[in-house]
Amino acid sequence: MNKTVLAQIDTIAGDISLNTDKIVNCIKKAQSENADLIIFPELALMGYPFGDIFIRHKSIITRQLKALNKIVKLTKNITALIGFVEPTEDISKKPFYNSVAVIQNGKIINVIRKRLLPNYCEFNDYRYFEPSKETPELFEINGEKYGVLVCEDSFNDKSFFKENSIYETDPVEELMKKKPDTLINCSCSPSRTGKEHVKNKLFSSIAKEYGVNYIYVNKAGYSDNLCFAGTSRIYNKKGELKIRAKSFEEDIVVVENLQGQICPVPNGMEEKIDFKNFNTEYKTDLERTYKSIVFGIKEYFSKNGFSKAVLGLSGGLDSTICAVLLADALGKDNVWGISMPSRITSKESKNDARILAENLGIHFFEIPLASVLDSFKEKFDFAFNNVKTEKFEKSTTIENLQARTRATILWSISNEHKQMLPIATSDKSEAYIGYATVNGDMSGGFAPIADVTKTKLFALGAFLNEYREQKNVIPQSVLEKPPGAELKINPKTGKTVSAEEDNMPYEFLDEIIWFVENFGFGFDDLMNHKFLYEKRHQLMQELKEEWIKKFFWKSKCAVYKWHILPPSIIIDAHSINSVEYHQPIISKVN
């Protein structure tokens, strides 16, 4: 096998000059190592994901093609595979192909065009690209013959996917008729729960079935809510994994004779997820979840010119987990945790916030809210009387006021400082039912855990206490007390109302979310489903029905909030992140 470089790099959509520099540097390094072949991820020169930018801003395409010509001249004694957006120049076709240029010794010797264009979830290939109908030619280096696939082209193996095959053509099958020795797959494939298992099995089974070497080069980076793990790899003709690059970071791997390192992947990342059985352990997904979020925060901050974060520390689970993730991503010196107690905040919560901050070593101080809330309330007496006759009937107003005042303080602190972003600490369970305040805890420059459900956050908290070098940074009480926003008092108990009293048990809610997202369950399906919660507790059918109805009603009202969620990181197999899933505000789903 030829000496091959897997260039597992990250590039930025439309930033052609940055992308070109990165590609050129990799080629130079490969040449200095006397490599025969260097492979970049899908669309490396344009950067991915790109949304609609080159449809509206046409000069990006011009700049990209100029850059490609420049790169071509620098490929002395090497073959380079570079993904780019290729104009079709045929008005009756889509304007572009999603292509890979095969550049050899100063010439483009072949252009491979993507055949299968995914158009679901975060993928919108057909919005921009014409699907190629041709099986590409092989290219040759020192007698070894290579066939090239672009990402999805490798995802329709009929013996693997069986009835889940969604395209007519299998480009692998057709390409293999030309008898390549090695298949190369240039990809931009985001990490999601359960997906790494499929990729590993699929690539290995293709290699084995056809007796071909299989090289997979994936982007490593974060952009626009998507986290690309990298984890590029090579399988030999028996389907055995021989080389694997790092996960959640860029990596340049030089391979000779199929010899190299098999870097570890996060624990359980390639295990099969049993989607049909909901559980609250999430064991095989916790390290991947942690690494995805930490990588996502790092990348979002650095690519947007930020280095510091400020967040409210309530002593509750959400802000606690966010603080740990931020400290690990940005460094403890770059994180400010602010405790902002109101009159109803418990001593325990204040303590938990302070202890966490001390354990982590992040900056910490307290700003009591009472005087600001009082000055607002003074205005309200007047304002509400002016709008209607009854006054102050809704506790929601004052609950939300606390959350909004906190966010105003966080935004002000971030305003005053360079490179600082305030953090939205909302989680996925609460986003689903709109249990978060607009301009309050929902607001921020970034929302690290918006695609992590509450039960998974509990599991993640316990995991972090064991996994991190410094053990037990999260106070045990945070992992044990019932979650609640501490925004109102229950007059019967005299205690703050827990979120589960307001809504339903999180274990039940998260199982609804699981089956709605993964299997499209509607009301009837959910009523017929035996919940984990039902196995563990007595549950009257009337209450079950009430909770399921509450879920659909509350999530209908929450869709507006989904539309204005800050940028985040998609973690699960499915999400309500607008990059993946779009639901109009005016719509009905059940």
Place this chain on the structure above:
Amino acid sequence: MNKTVLAQIDTIAGDISLNTDKIVNCIKKAQSENADLIIFPELALMGYPFGDIFIRHKSIITRQLKALNKIVKLTKNITALIGFVEPTEDISKKPFYNSVAVIQNGKIINVIRKRLLPNYCEFNDYRYFEPSKETPELFEINGEKYGVLVCEDSFNDKSFFKENSIYETDPVEELMKKKPDTLINCSCSPSRTGKEHVKNKLFSSIAKEYGVNYIYVNKAGYSDNLCFAGTSRIYNKKGELKIRAKSFEEDIVVVENLQGQICPVPNGMEEKIDFKNFNTEYKTDLERTYKSIVFGIKEYFSKNGFSKAVLGLSGGLDSTICAVLLADALGKDNVWGISMPSRITSKESKNDARILAENLGIHFFEIPLASVLDSFKEKFDFAFNNVKTEKFEKSTTIENLQARTRATILWSISNEHKQMLPIATSDKSEAYIGYATVNGDMSGGFAPIADVTKTKLFALGAFLNEYREQKNVIPQSVLEKPPGAELKINPKTGKTVSAEEDNMPYEFLDEIIWFVENFGFGFDDLMNHKFLYEKRHQLMQELKEEWIKKFFWKSKCAVYKWHILPPSIIIDAHSINSVEYHQPIISKVN
């Protein structure tokens, strides 16, 4: 010609039972009028736009097909054309067709499948639908032969579009080989600047070219940032307009022998827009703009269960125009305008706000902010000292604090009252360069003018003063003073800083936006372009360059804000509304 009903109705995505009731009622009405044929808009039974709802929530499709069967039984003595989502039942194809059922006397006699699937701007047909490759059969009523087109199928006439034709096939040409007497086009076609002109010319030219009657039935309604004008119509075989339904409202038109009313359209709506020459008159687009927004507000509020609006009245242009539009859409008794002056708010602004409210007859009162701002600032002295050594260097912090405090008060008022939404008053020019405060004037339950530029708002203000029954509700001073957020004082002049001092003249900014949106202009194109502003004023090339660079830099930083804009109404030919245009936060366009 058969007695025909154009059912220009509005339906809601996924709300199958509501849509079915509406369709059934129309059919009954048509039957009671002894009509032969009733035509509904594209996808009337599913409702449009639907985002991804039936991909995730599969039971919607089941419910829809049951409802179709129910409707079929009710079509005694009539032919009904009903748009629906049809499963393909072929796993190697996309899962659905975008279809029209031709139902005659209790039977589905034909299913017409959409052939041209638009996949640009707000359209994503190919994400869900398989394009049909077949020319549909005609159907017949009393010897008259009909051919059916689904929306885009009519938009590839090569003699009309010439080099702008974007598909290989022209379904009209192919359908006409079967020699229908009448073409029917079932559409869901949103209103945009310049689009009504194209539709009118195109349909008329097809009718004339082929010597065929042409019936166009469009949805009238608002959903998910799109405004559908309705304006259904019939052209005779000479291409003459014979019937036109109402614009911006539902309408059921019964037509016999091509006789009927030609309802007026908003002034200038069907005139050709000269996109190559920017001007600040906008004359042909003002009534349509006004009607679109008023219709959009009405629909958004009623469909989401709201009836009242509260907004901050600064005495500036944006909040003034919003107040007029809200009063016209919801009724003056349902609008609350709150003046929230800080210490630097001018007397003139306070007066202008009060006079406007009095003129409109909306509710009005004043809440001075000083005490709330002081209570925040007290906290900041402490907080900022805890974060860094220098204190209070940025005026932005206090500027934004004013905007955020105002929004907090508005959200609190809306919280306290039933069916009330706070309004985000941001305009399009400011959204482009991020000149709006997160959790401040950018925040609200709805943003009526987020797709209207500042120069167009000035023109709209003057138009409203003449057009509305009650003349001159907007104080002349509002239309004359330079716009500015009144958030900071210029130490040199002692006056508040105007927005144009902070950024660039709005006339210049709006022309950049015009050419970027309509022609994809980049930096070089803009430098080579002669601006209207340059014709009217002396402008140094250095300053021109500075402004253009400032535009690209500021809009790069503003992309985050575009992602969290509240729901709005797309007005212009192009926009930054995420329903139409997606730009990743991590990206570079120039």
